[in-house]
Amino acid sequence: MTRTCQEIAAYSERLYYDLEFGSCKAWKEDGGGHCVGYMPVYAPREVIHAAGAMPVGIVGAGDWLEVIRGDAYYQSYLCHIPRSTVDLAVTGRLEFLDGMLFPSTCDVIRNLSGMWQMLRPETYSRYVDVPQNFDPEIGGRFWEHELRELARELGEVTGTEVTDARLRASIKLFDENRAVVNEMYALRRDQPHRAPTSEVYLVLRAGNVVDVETHTALVREYIDTAKATDRPDMDNSRVVIVGTFCEQPPLGLIKSIERSGCFVVDDDMLLVSRWFTADPAPDGDPFGALARAFVDHTVPTAVMYSPTSGRGKALVERVRRARAEGVIFAAPSFCVPALLDQPMLVAELDREGIPYTAFKYSENTGQFGPIREQTGTFADTMKLWSAA
Amino acid sequence: MAPRRPDVDPTAAVKDRSMQRQKELIASYYDRLAAVPETGEKTVATFVPGNLTELLLSFDIVPILPEINALQSGMRQKSAGYINEAERMGHSEDVCTYVKCDVGMLAGGNIGPTGKILPAADMLLLSYTGCFTFMKWFELLREEYKCPTVFLQTPYQARGEVTPEMRQYMIEQLKKVVIPSLEQLTGKKFDIDRLREALTLSARAEDDLVAVLESAKHRPSPIDSYFGGVYYIGPIFTAFRGTQEGCDYYAMLRKEVEQRIADGRGPTTPEGDLEDERFRLVVEGPPNWTNFREFWKMFYDEGAVVVASTYTKVGGLYDRGFRHDPSDPLGTLADYCLGCYTNLSLPKRVELLSDYVNEYEADGFLINSVKSCASFSAGQLLILREVEERTGRAGGFIESDLVDPRYFSGANIKNRIESYLQMVDQKRSAGVTS
Numbered sequence: 001m002t003r004t005c006q007e008i009a010a011y012s013e014r015l016y017y018d019l020e021f022g023s024c025k026a027w028k029e030d031g032g033g034h035c036v037g038y039m040p041v042y043a044p045r046e047v048i049h050a051a052g053a054m055p056v057g058i059v060g061a062g063d064w065l066e067v068i069r070g071d072a073y074y075q076s077y078l079c080h081i082p083r084s085t086v087d088l089a090v091t092g093r094l095e096f097l098d099g100m101l102f103p104s105t106c107d108v109i110r111n112l113s114g115m116w117q118m119l120r121p122e123t124y125s126r127y128v129d130v131p132q133n134f135d136p137e138i139g140g141r142f143w144e145h146e147l148r149e150l151a152r153e154l155g156e157v158t159g160t161e162v163t164d165a166r167l168r169a170s171i172k173l174f175d176e177n178r179a180v181v182n183e184m185y186a187l188r189r190d191q192p193h194r195a196p197t198s199e200v201y202l203v204l205r206a207g208n209v210v211d212v213e214t215h216t217a218l219v220r221e222y223i224d225t226a227k228a229t230d231r232p233d234m235d236n237s238r239v240v241i242v243g244t245f246c247e248q249p250p251l252g253l254i255k256s257i258e259r260s261g262c263f264v265v266d267d268d269m270l271l272v273s274r275w276f277t278a279d280p281a282p283d284g285d286p287f288g289a290l291a292r293a294f295v296d297h298t299v300p301t302a303v304m305y306s307p308t309s310g311r312g313k314a315l316v317e318r319v320r321r322a323r324a325e326g327v328i329f330a331a332p333s334f335c336v337p338a339l340l341d342q343p344m345l346v347a348e349l350d351r352e353g354i355p356y357t358a359f360k361y362s363e364n365t366g367q368f369g370p371i372r373e374q375t376g377t378f379a380d381t382m383k384l385w386s387a388a
Numbered sequence: 389m390a391p392r393r394p395d396v397d398p399t400a401a402v403k404d405r406s407m408q409r410q411k412e413l414i415a416s417y418y419d420r421l422a423a424v425p426e427t428g429e430k431t432v433a434t435f436v437p438g439n440l441t442e443l444l445l446s447f448d449i450v451p452i453l454p455e456i457n458a459l460q461s462g463m464r465q466k467s468a469g470y471i472n473e474a475e476r477m478g479h480s481e482d483v484c485t486y487v488k489c490d491v492g493m494l495a496g497g498n499i500g501p502t503g504k505i506l507p508a509a510d511m512l513l514l515s516y517t518g519c520f521t522f523m524k525w526f527e528l529l530r531e532e533y534k535c536p537t538v539f540l541q542t543p544y545q546a547r548g549e550v551t552p553e554m555r556q557y558m559i560e561q562l563k564k565v566v567i568p569s570l571e572q573l574t575g576k577k578f579d580i581d582r583l584r585e586a587l588t589l590s591a592r593a594e595d596d597l598v599a600v601l602e603s604a605k606h607r608p609s610p611i612d613s614y615f616g617g618v619y620y621i622g623p624i625f626t627a628f629r630g631t632q633e634g635c636d637y638y639a640m641l642r643k644e645v646e647q648r649i650a651d652g653r654g655p656t657t658p659e660g661d662l663e664d665e666r667f668r669l670v671v672e673g674p675p676n677w678t679n680f681r682e683f684w685k686m687f688y689d690e691g692a693v694v695v696a697s698t699y700t701k702v703g704g705l706y707d708r709g710f711r712h713d714p715s716d717p718l719g720t721l722a723d724y725c726l727g728c729y730t731n732l733s734l735p736k737r738v739e740l741l742s743d744y745v746n747e748y749e750a751d752g753f754l755i756n757s758v759k760s761c762a763s764f765s766a767g768q769l770l771i772l773r774e775v776e777e778r779t780g781r782a783g784g785f786i787e788s789d790l791v792d793p794r795y796f797s798g799a800n801i802k803n804r805i806e807s808y809l810q811m812v813d814q815k816r817s818a819g820v821t822s
Contacts, residue, residue: 110763336482340521343528
């Protein structure tokens with residue numbers, strides 16, 4: 001039986017709200033194997049998969065968990081994602097994970113890797129130190145070694161050796177997944193009334209907690225259904241959202257932005273799903289191919305060093321490609337990468353005459369009224385400008 | 389409580405000879421920077437953790453250290469204005485105030501802490517060690533200076549160890565990126581013998597610094613390893629590691645401290661020697677700079693001496709055995725960068741703090757958690773619990789900031805310190821500590 005877009009979104013929303021990670025546990029019980037968690041922004045999911053484990057994206061607990069114990073680990077001037085993640089851990093909700101990866105996103109997640117070692121010494125964990133040097137012979141070589149070490153260790157955890165053949169097969173699956181996610185983003189960009197972000201995000205987010213093949217099929221189903229579904233177009237303003245690459249905005253916030261008169265035509269949520277701007281080489285050494293893809297084809301984002309002043313220009317290009325009228329900077333409170341990046345991006349938008357507005361949020365922000373008012377005014381203003 | 393010397397102006401600070409000398413050295417460094425337009429010396433901006441001072445010296449380059457500029461501006465009450473300026477320019481109130489102080493200073497004409505104009509950097513050497521913000525900081529500065537930026541990534545010691553691959557990665561970057569860039573900037577060929585000479589001098593100064601830091605194991609401690617400590621680390625954390633002046637300073641400091649031990653004197657404070665050491669503490673986290681003296685007074689008024697601190701290790705963990713090694717010039721620079729305190733995993737930090745508490749026979753340990761610095765602050769509440777559990781000593785927690793005076797609540801911090809010391813006293817009376 002064919003599902004509607006709303007039904008696909010509703011299914012994805014159930015996964016989104018399931019803080020017991022029932023889909024992952026079910027996958028394990030069905031003989032799937034092991035589950036290995038990873039935090040934002042980037043983790044080599046292909047390697048986890050090749051070790052016979054399901055990569056599980058851990059992005060905090062959103063606005064539907066009352067964080068009590070996690071708050072005892074963090075001062076008020078640190079962001080929210082680590083405290084809800086710790087809460088998930090100390091309340092036993094992450095017991096099903098056989099391992100956990102902490103990418104080098106910022107100092108908070110870096111230090112969380114050490115806290116994890118103390119809080120859960122019995123569980124495998126690893127800090128994923130991605131290269132910030134993009135010379136294949138220097139940073140690429142370092143990263144390839146990291147990938148091999150990760151593969152070796154995960155193989156010990158799962159009992160499945162990461163062979164070249166297995167890794168090559170996993171890379172292919174994630175290439176397919178990235179392709180279909182990019183297609184969904186292209187659909188939203190071209191026909192945003194058919195694929196609202198409140199749905200696209202949920203479908204994308206489902207990829208955190210289902211296996212890659214299931215997710216690819218889900219995204220495909222959504223694309224096909226959305227294309228075939230007539231939905232009324234609206235005279236909304238087209239915006240790009242920037243700053244949401246780590247701590248996720250609550251679903252209500254995304255809906256509020258849309259209801260205020262905006263079509264979100266590009267964003268940086270859950271970047272891991274579209275990290276590479278070109279596929280890793282399909283032939284040859286798969287570790288080398290993954291490493292090379294990282295140093296050559298990583299999406300521009302605040303957590304990666306830019307050897308040139310390129311990120312601002314890349315944002316302008318994204319705005320143009322998406323035919324967006326403006327940019328919404330939505331940064332989590334106390335998010336160092338997003339907030340320190342913002343002035344540089346703003347300067348480039350100013351140079352190009354692209355309008356923007358900015359606000360901060362937490363994953364558990366509950367008051368959307370002021371944000372809706374702000375983005376609504378922004379949308380209206382852009383409409384007035386473009387009409388003038 | 390430190391008795392005030394009758395011959396001393398109550399608003400002036402009492403300073404040891406070494407402190408005077410330290411002040412002269414830092415002033416001479418700023419004078420040298422201010423004179424760059426006349427001397428034509430090349431400048432490279434870089435950070436204290438993971439700094440490559442010896443390598444820069446071997447190219448006759450003067451380092452510019454934005455963190456030092458910021459803290460000096462904080463101590464001289466200039467940071468608030470700079471931060472306000474940066475926030476007016478669109479920088480968030482949530483981010484590091486060192487960065488905003490630097491950005492604001494630059495926007496105001498780059499007038500340094502001593503009131504003289506600082507030169508523009510000819511190059512930004514982004515020594516990415518132990519702090520994510522460094523990367524964004526220099527990306528921001530690059531927009532202003534429009535100069536080449538060289539990135540040196542130091543892998544994180546997530547498991548408390550340096551692997552051969554981590555070390556090799558750094559050496560490769562030094563060989564293929566950093567050194568060629570410095571050669572291009574200066575037009576000089578890399579001279580490994582000059583680097584070795586500087587490293588030899590570094591190791592000598594490091595020996596003396598360690599002797600000074602470890603003198604705090606005496607009772608009474610002849611030094612305060614946090615408030616006094618920041619004076620002691622000044623030259624070696626700035627432009628004087630690998631120089632004869634640096635060596636001479638540390639030799640003099642060591643003698644001065646040894647004399648204090650021989651005389652049975654406690655540490656110096658701005659109001660004279662501390663005569664009654666009532667509490668021996670280990671402190672984690674950077675100090676507040678805008679109210680530095682007020683903050684220090686809260687400790688010495690209670691007879692509290694900091695016998696070991698982690699902040700004094702951000703520029704190198706010399707007291708755990710590291711020395712710059714002239715026989716392996718690039719390898720030793722890699723080891724240095726990899727070993728700085730903020731590049732250590734949290735379990736290693738807990739281990740270090742616990743060892744300090746035991747080795748220095750501390751009565752307790754205190755965390756000064758600064759809003760600006762997630763590299764230090766994220767995880768400190770767990771560190772607090774772990775160190776308490778391992779050592780059985782009382783832990784305390786206060787909050788402030790580096791250079792933003794809005795986050796220094798004097799009365800609040802004083803209350804907390806007093807309450808904490810009462811708790812330490814009670815625990816001690818109950819026979820919990822040594």
